[in-house]
């Protein structure tokens with residue numbers, strides 16, 4: 606079984622909003638950020654018209670000062686039911702984390718997993734890995750899952766695009782606890798909570 610990290614296992618968005626607000630001296634709210642994960646730099650650019658930075662500079666800063674910072678992740682809570690259900694699933698299946706976070710932040714990912722669901726996750730796959738020359742090597746969640754042997758039971762993610770791009774690689778479930786994507790078509794499987802995941806797979 607494959608699980609996304611941010612917004613799936615942990616409620617990391619409030620910490621990221623707090624970081625961005627502090628770093629750029631702005632006052633964005635949680636709702637400004639919902640659904641904007643891939644255009645976070647443009648949101649900050651809108652709020653800081655006098656400030657000039659490239660997309661690479663923006664995400665470089667985020668990686669260096671937020672994604673690798675245990676301090677910024679100390680108060681990040683698990684999603685409701687996650688710490689109850691994940692250990693039970695781990696008794697029955699092999700669980701892996703698949704995340705669009707960069708590999709440079711893997712210690713923070715391990716910190717969160719060890720703090721809340723120790724010994725449950727067998728492997729962590731980060732989509733982006735920075736090479737020595739500064740370029741990024743990208744191995745998508747889909748390519749990683751295709752490379753794993755054994756029966757693939759399920760993939761869970763809170764981003765509809767991730768579910769759609771998985772195609773028929775693995776049965777994929779949109780985790781949508783707040784019903785943000787209720788009206789969206791083209792998604793076959795949905796779960797509304799970790800308790801719901803438990804009902805289906807335990």
Ligand SMILES: [Mg+2]
Pocket residue numbers: 609610611612613762763764
């Ligand atoms: Mg996510």
